[in-house]
Amino acid sequence: MHTIERDQFVFSFSGHHAPVLTVQSGDRVVLRTNDCFSGQIQGDEDLVTSIDYGRINPATGPVFVEGALPGDVLKAEIIRISLDNQGVITTLPGIGTLIHRSEVRSKLVQIREGRRVQFSDRIQFECTPMIGVIGVAPPGGEVACGHPGRHGGNLDSSCITEGSSVYLPVFVPGALFGLGDLHASMGDGEMCGTGVETAGEVEVRLTVLKGAELGAPVVETEDSWYAVSSDHDVLAAIRQASEDMQSMIIRRWELTPTDTYLLMGAVSDVQMSQCCKPCPVETVVRVRIPKLEGMPGLVE
Amino acid sequence: MHTIERDQFVFSFSGHHAPVLTVQSGDRVVLRTNDCFSGQIQGDEDLVTSIDYGRINPATGPVFVEGALPGDVLKAEIIRISLDNQGVITTLPGIGTLIHRSEVRSKLVQIREGRRVQFSDRIQFECTPMIGVIGVAPPGGEVACGHPGRHGGNLDSSCITEGSSVYLPVFVPGALFGLGDLHASMGDGEMCGTGVETAGEVEVRLTVLKGAELGAPVVETEDSWYAVSSDHDVLAAIRQASEDMQSMIIRRWELTPTDTYLLMGAVSDVQMSQCCKPCPVETVVRVRIPKLEGMPGLVE
Numbered sequence: 001m002h003t004i005e006r007d008q009f010v011f012s013f014s015g016h017h018a019p020v021l022t023v024q025s026g027d028r029v030v031l032r033t034n035d036c037f038s039g040q041i042q043g044d045e046d047l048v049t050s051i052d053y054g055r056i057n058p059a060t061g062p063v064f065v066e067g068a069l070p071g072d073v074l075k076a077e078i079i080r081i082s083l084d085n086q087g088v089i090t091t092l093p094g095i096g097t098l099i100h101r102s103e104v105r106s107k108l109v110q111i112r113e114g115r116r117v118q119f120s121d122r123i124q125f126e127c128t129p130m131i132g133v134i135g136v137a138p139p140g141g142e143v144a145c146g147h148p149g150r151h152g153g154n155l156d157s158s159c160i161t162e163g164s165s166v167y168l169p170v171f172v173p174g175a176l177f178g179l180g181d182l183h184a185s186m187g188d189g190e191m192c193g194t195g196v197e198t199a200g201e202v203e204v205r206l207t208v209l210k211g212a213e214l215g216a217p218v219v220e221t222e223d224s225w226y227a228v229s230s231d232h233d234v235l236a237a238i239r240q241a242s243e244d245m246q247s248m249i250i251r252r253w254e255l256t257p258t259d260t261y262l263l264m265g266a267v268s269d270v271q272m273s274q275c276c277k278p279c280p281v282e283t284v285v286r287v288r289i290p291k292l293e294g295m296p297g298l299v300e
Numbered sequence: 301m302h303t304i305e306r307d308q309f310v311f312s313f314s315g316h317h318a319p320v321l322t323v324q325s326g327d328r329v330v331l332r333t334n335d336c337f338s339g340q341i342q343g344d345e346d347l348v349t350s351i352d353y354g355r356i357n358p359a360t361g362p363v364f365v366e367g368a369l370p371g372d373v374l375k376a377e378i379i380r381i382s383l384d385n386q387g388v389i390t391t392l393p394g395i396g397t398l399i400h401r402s403e404v405r406s407k408l409v410q411i412r413e414g415r416r417v418q419f420s421d422r423i424q425f426e427c428t429p430m431i432g433v434i435g436v437a438p439p440g441g442e443v444a445c446g447h448p449g450r451h452g453g454n455l456d457s458s459c460i461t462e463g464s465s466v467y468l469p470v471f472v473p474g475a476l477f478g479l480g481d482l483h484a485s486m487g488d489g490e491m492c493g494t495g496v497e498t499a500g501e502v503e504v505r506l507t508v509l510k511g512a513e514l515g516a517p518v519v520e521t522e523d524s525w526y527a528v529s530s531d532h533d534v535l536a537a538i539r540q541a542s543e544d545m546q547s548m549i550i551r552r553w554e555l556t557p558t559d560t561y562l563l564m565g566a567v568s569d570v571q572m573s574q575c576c577k578p579c580p581v582e583t584v585v586r587v588r589i590p591k592l593e594g595m596p597g598l599v600e
Binding site: 260 | 390399401420487493494534546564565566571572593594595
């Protein structure tokens with residue numbers, strides 16, 4: 001078992017970052033993470049307008065995985081997510097679905113026993129812990145951790161939670177994996193631009209898969225597969241994720257393109273991960289198909 | 301208990317249609333429904349390109365509910381949905397997310413004991429019965445049953461299922477309620493333009509609510525509330541449903557607009573009902589908030 005402390009982080013995914021840890025395929029790693037504001041909001045009076053935006057969305061890492069080469073797939077099994085006992089929700093100036101009817105505010109909330117968020121005296125709700133940022137180095141240059149892409153990054157997908165596996169295409173030797181931006185809870189679509197942002201730690205198992213074909217992130221949960229895609233245009237993101245899902249089903253379940261499309265109409269869900277608009281960050285969507293009895297996995 | 305046979309239907313919601321049944325508020329009604337193609341597809345060789353498009357999306361009804369007046373709300377509790385033993389899934393020419401990679405096809409499927417869809421020799425899946433078309437007469441003129449709107453209509457929302465309640469604003473005396481377009485299963489977003497289309501019957505209880513404020517359809521399930529909205533632009537539909545949900549929470553839970561927005565960022569899901577594009581029919585989305593302990597209902 002390896003551990004990376006939360007002072008070992010990057011603000012971008014890049015093949016040029018030096019790894020902070022090297023592991024073998026199949027190793028388990030605990031990554032301690034900062035919240036998406038790098039802890040700069042410690043009270044309701046700390047507005048996002050007064051913090052350093054150069055310190056947003058740190059990802060703990062990167063981790064060099066021995067044997068991972070471009071064209072391979074990195075499987076990250078999310079074994080455990082542990083949350084801090086404090087979270088923050090904020091609205092962001094000019095960003096999000098209802099900002100035209102709301103003020104810019106920060107709201108600190110307590111997370112009780114890692115299970116319940118105390119939103120106010122009257123309102124509390126169950127935690128649904130998830131990982132906002134998870135990815136590997138992209139094929140060229142660097143991508144800020146606040147953005148999503150074919151390499152992963154800020155996927156903000158509620159299906160990336162304890163018990164799920166994230167499959168990522170490898171673009172550089174060692175993959176250079178990292179994660180951060182935990183949410184104690186986040187609504188699908190993240191309409192105000194944040195969920196309950198918190199620090200915490202995540203235990204993952206990192207495994208290199210040879211011979212799996214993958215061009216973009218795929219998530220596996222106990223009962224479903226998800227193709228995740230992003231674009232500034234929401235319909236383009238939906239189409240890309242749908243095409244990715246269709247291609248996987250054609251290949252792995254040996255259906256024709258039209259049979260796949262008919263099946264997807266009947267059982268595939270288009271789901272929003274991040275669609276808080278306006279926003280300079282791309283929309284992220286996912287297309288889900290349930291695991292069907294007797295049918296093989298879509299990646300391995 | 302009243303029953304309406306499936307030869308009593310309309311192809312539009314309109315205050316000008318003569319009611320086929322008059323009931324008291326609180327009465328239960330069984331509505332027998334045709335499939336969305338009026339039964340014109342009875343084999344894989346019956347393509348949508350060869351059927352009469354004037355006979356699409358019939359809604360059984362309309363029902364005149366005594367005492368329902370403009371400004372009231374009609375609550376339709378979905379007590380039971382029973383499916384036929386045959387369904388059809390089709391792709392539609394020029395329509396839907398993956399039509400550029402698929403052919404125009406019809407596929408008949410068997411629905412076994414109302415519980416499982418036999419898609420092929422190898423593939424079967426559980427039924428998730430839902431109502432595609434449900435609504436009342438709009439404030440003026442008529443709206444074809446294939447379109448959604450503030451009056452309901454083709455909402456294609458998977459949350460409209462057995463056990464849920466649909467709240468609709470009343471625009472004309474008697475409301476003139478109708479429903480049809482059952483799906484044995486449909487993926488959220490209905491990416492190919494159809495789900496497993498089938499005939500069947502639905503038992504509902506229709507109740508007039510006085511003094512409830514409602515401008516658009518709201519759905520209540522065992523654990524959630526949904527605001528449903530439609531627009532040709534997906535982001536406009538998301539914004540409208542989000543505004544509707546925000547307004548209900550402000551009014552019923554007595555939160556400020558900003559506290560509501562923060563809460564929605566943390567727990568409200570943006571979900572797709574119908575986003576098969578390109579398509580001449582509007583996109584339908586819904587914004588969900590879970591029922592929270594100790595907080596009152598959002599409509600009544």
